[in-house]
Amino acid sequence: QKEVEQNSGPLSVPEGAIASLNCTYSDRGSQSFFWYRQYSGKSPELIMSIYSNGDKEDGRFTAQLNKASQYVSLLIRDSQPSDSATYLCAVRRDSNYQLIWGAGTKLIIKP
Amino acid sequence: GAVVSQHPSWVICKSGTSVKIECRSLDFQATTMFWYRQFPKQSLMLMATSNEGSKATYEQGVEKDKFLINHASLTLSTLTVTSAHPEDSSFYICSASPSYEQYFGPGTRLTVT
Numbered sequence: 001q002k003e004v005e006q007n008s009g010p011l012s013v014p015e016g017a018i019a020s021l022n023c024t025y026s027d028r029g030s031q032s033f034f035w036y037r038q039y040s041g042k043s044p045e046l047i048m049s050i051y052s053n054g055d056k057e058d059g060r061f062t063a064q065l066n067k068a069s070q071y072v073s074l075l076i077r078d079s080q081p082s083d084s085a086t087y088l089c090a091v092r093r094d095s096n097y098q099l100i101w102g103a104g105t106k107l108i109i110k111p
Numbered sequence: 112g113a114v115v116s117q118h119p120s121w122v123i124c125k126s127g128t129s130v131k132i133e134c135r136s137l138d139f140q141a142t143t144m145f146w147y148r149q150f151p152k153q154s155l156m157l158m159a160t161s162n163e164g165s166k167a168t169y170e171q172g173v174e175k176d177k178f179l180i181n182h183a184s185l186t187l188s189t190l191t192v193t194s195a196h197p198e199d200s201s202f203y204i205c206s207a208s209p210s211y212e213q214y215f216g217p218g219t220r221l222t223v224t
Contacts, residue, residue, distance in 0.1 A: 032211045043204045043215040044155070046113075051211075088155070090213075097143050097208055103154045 001026055004091050006102035015111050019076040023089030023102055026070065032092035033065055033072045034099065037085045044088055048074060079109045112138050115207050117216030124195055124223055132190045132219045134205030140185035141207035146178070149202045149218075161188050195223045 005024050013019040021035075032051055036044035050056045050063040050072065062075040072091075076083055089102040114137040124130050134144060146158045146167075159180050161167040167180035179191040188207075192199055200223045206213040 034212065036215075041202075043218040046212055046214060049212055092211060098145070098157065098160060099213055101155050101157075 002102075003027060003100045004089055004102040006087075006089050006105045008103055009106040010108050011105055012108045012110055013079050015079060015081060015109055017079055019079045019083065019107055019109070021074040021076075021087050021089075021105050021107065023072045023074075024070055025072070025089075025091045025100070027091065027093075027100075028067075028070060030070075030091045030093070033063070034090040034092070035061075035063060035072075035074045036088040036090060038088055038104065039085045076107075081109045081111055083107060084109045113209070113212075113214040114138050115205065115214050115216040117205055117219055119219060120217060121220040122222070124221070126196055126223055127194055129191055129193045130195055130221060132192075132203055132205070132221075134188045134190070134207065134216050136186045136207040136209075136214075139207070139209040141188075141209055142185065143208045144182055144188040145206045145208070145213060146180060146188075146190050147204045147206065149204060151202075155204070158190075192221065195221070197223045199223050 035048040038044040048063040050065045056063045060077045064073045086104040086106045088104045090099040116135045118133045144161050147155045158173045159167045159169045161180045161182035163182050169175045182188040204218040206215045
């Protein structure tokens with residue numbers, strides 16, 4: 001079992017709809033969770049961080065964390081073609097500051 | 112805020128030569144910096160973790176004598192690819208961490224001919 005798992009996709013969503021991206025992790029002691037967006041040929045960009053159970057909203061993005069289920073998700077409302085990218089889930093190892101990365105989910109927003 | 116620069120953005124070098132890549136945190140101090148490599152259509156691969164003033168910690172399988180990392184200050188880390196070969200051609204990305212998050216530089220695309 002991988003430490004951080006994501007569906008590789010591609011996930012195809014119509015423009016204007018809600019895109020839902022999911023991530024599970026295996027280390028129950030993990031405390032910090034991040035979503036990054038990576039456009040093709042570019043470096044990752046941090047879009048959300050979440051540390052506590054529940055929802056965290058930032059504009060069109062909502063991160064959801066459920067530590068009991070070891071599950072973190074990212075919702076993108078009113079999806080735009082510019083949201084088409086690979087979304088990377090990362091979980092922080094508190095012991096040495098490293099991030100454990102999922103393989104990423106490729107999201108395609110269709111006009 | 113949280114801007115990380117990387118230089119050069121792309122470089123072409125001949126086999127057997129060395130290439131130095133710089134990573135700077137522009138508006139924050141970074142105790143810890145990370146170096147990643149990414150091949151086309153593949154995931155990020157962590158190469159090493161560097162802390163200011165101490166030796167870098169390399170991931171398993173990464174040759175520390177080939178990929179020299181220096182973290183001389185809280186805002187600058189460098190990666191030198193020594194005796195580069197075509198198989199070292201890749202996208203090299205640094206990140207800097209002021210606390211819990213990591214912020215990435217724009218990356219350096221290295222092509223070894």
